[in-house]
Amino acid sequence: MTPADDTEAASGRPSHGDLTGWATDDLDAALGAFLHNPEGLLSAAARAAPDGRRFFETHFTPDASVAGHFTGYYEPEIRASRTRTDDFPVPIHADPPGGIALPRDGIDAHLAGYEIAWLRDEVDRFFLQVQGSGRLIFEDGTTLRVGHSAKNGHPYVSIGLLLIERGIFGADITADALKDWLRADPERGRAVMAENPSYVLFRVVDLSDATGPMGTLCPVTPMRSVAVDPAHVALGTPVWIEVEGHARLCIAQDTGSAIKGPGRADLYHGSGDTAGHAAGRLNARGTLTPLRPR
Known part of the structure; x- marks a missing residue:
């Protein structure tokens, strides 16, 4: 002492x-x-x-x-593309001037022109938004760090808690199990993710890999x-x-x-x-x- x-x-x-x-x-x-x-x-x-x-x-x-x-929580490392392709059809967005107040469901159509990069599926995007930051890895080996810039103003709803309440998962639910469940039936997964109306917008973050x-x-x-x-x-x-x-x-x-x-x-x-x-x-x-x- x-x-x-x-x-x-x-x-x-x-x-x-x-x-x-x-x-x-x-x-x-x-x-x-x-x-x-x-x-x-x-x-x-x-x-x-x-x-x-x-x-x-x-x-x-x-x-x-x-x-x-x-x-x-952690910083995900996510495969991405700088342009939209069949393998990478889901965008992440920068914050438009004046922000945006629409809920998650259907917001993509109102953010055309503000795409930062494109991801493999909506599950990758959803979990990147939950974490709030990530390192994007492009097919040529280059990387890009993105971080939280703004939100759409709608409240965050935990879909994990929703699925526990519905008896689909127990209290020991893990992120990996939830990802697998969302991907097993993409239409069902999109519907559940839409129950969280909060949507995160990103910015490019200039930080060294050592940070x-x-x-x-x-x-x-x-x-x-x-x-x-x-x-x-x-x-x-x-x-x-x-x-x-x-x-x-x-x-x-x-x-x-x-x-x-x-x-x-x-x-x-x-x-x-x-x-x-x-x-x-x-x-x-x-x-x-x-x-x-x-």
């Missing part, structure tokens, strides 16, 4: 030592993610910190823990960035999470349409299929402990 932790214990507030796994976590990795925060959320102490453990234990203290619900995709606040870091509800957890806040084998310090750097409530969090897993499978399996209760500046 640090001297600062002695002070916290005397006051009745939790200390770093109360966080299971704190002593063995790689806090240098957490500091690396924290340093991606915009300048206005960084201090000279952060930029000059000799190591993550000393920085976080000196400058932050745990706040009250909150019981929460954790899921995972994670752009979150709401800054580029996100695998297994160290979480999406939160900023009405309850301020963006840029260090957050200790404990859920299904994960006990680690993360940084609140992203948001999401389905991430609502004080204990709701979405853990960023990285890019590609392996990260996607792991992210799709995370759907569990846990605890979230924000750290506040001393």
